[in-house]
Amino acid sequence: MVFAAKNFDILLGVNGLSENMLKNHFTLYQGYVTNVNKLRDALALMLKDGKAGLPEFAELKRRFGWEFNGMRLHELYFENLSKSAKPVDMKSKLHKKISEDFGSFENWEKDFRATAGMRGVGWAVLYYDSASKTLFNTWINEHDAGHLAGAVPVLVVDVFEHAFMLDYGTKRLDYIEAVFKAIDWAVVEKRLK
Numbered sequence: 001m002v003f004a005a006k007n008f009d010i011l012l013g014v015n016g017l018s019e020n021m022l023k024n025h026f027t028l029y030q031g032y033v034t035n036v037n038k039l040r041d042a043l044a045l046m047l048k049d050g051k052a053g054l055p056e057f058a059e060l061k062r063r064f065g066w067e068f069n070g071m072r073l074h075e076l077y078f079e080n081l082s083k084s085a086k087p088v089d090m091k092s093k094l095h096k097k098i099s100e101d102f103g104s105f106e107n108w109e110k111d112f113r114a115t116a117g118m119r120g121v122g123w124a125v126l127y128y129d130s131a132s133k134t135l136f137n138t139w140i141n142e143h144d145a146g147h148l149a150g151a152v153p154v155l156v157v158d159v160f161e162h163a164f165m166l167d168y169g170t171k172r173l174d175y176i177e178a179v180f181k182a183i184d185w186a187v188v189e190k191r192l193k
Contacts, residue, residue: 005033008078016178021166032070039064065144076156082184094189101135112137116176121160127151128192154191
């Protein structure tokens with residue numbers, strides 16, 4: 001299987017995210033897709049050639065998680081944005097579950113914004129754990145570390161500098177505000193299983 005980069009040009013024109021920043025971000029994402037394919041090929045060749053026990057094989061295996069999650073997290077992030085975003089439906093299953101798990105939707109939003117606004121590079125993710133039937137706001141420091149095993153990403157926000165510096169400089173909270181205005185809550189709702 002060869003992974004293909006998805007086209008997210010439909011997001012060009014999202015209020016609060018410039019075309020220049022989005023195009024740069026799409027190019028970065030396409031790099032992850034390219035690297036996933038290159039790593040798969042290199043690992044398959046090393047395995048075929050009997051080099052699976054080499055340190056180089058181990059390093060490529062480790063790198064694969066970084067590249068693959070970089071690809072998927074960007075897809076989830078772009079997919080939960082929209083030019084025609086509407087507020088979350090207060091009667092939706094998602095709104096009810098968030099309110100139940102965090103005491104109120106406002107409490108959840110305050111916690112999520114605080115998580116996304118933390119110093120450092122990474123991702124803010126609202127996860128749903130089907131085993132405990134619980135939602136969690138989580139910080140992912142690197143693409144391949146910090147994920148909740150078995151949990152489903154419901155809302156994903158990229159808070160690496162490349163996601164906001166061109167438009168907002170160091171004003172990460174202004175970027176988070178713009179993202180909140182562009183969330184496609186219908187997509188987020190579909191991810192809640």
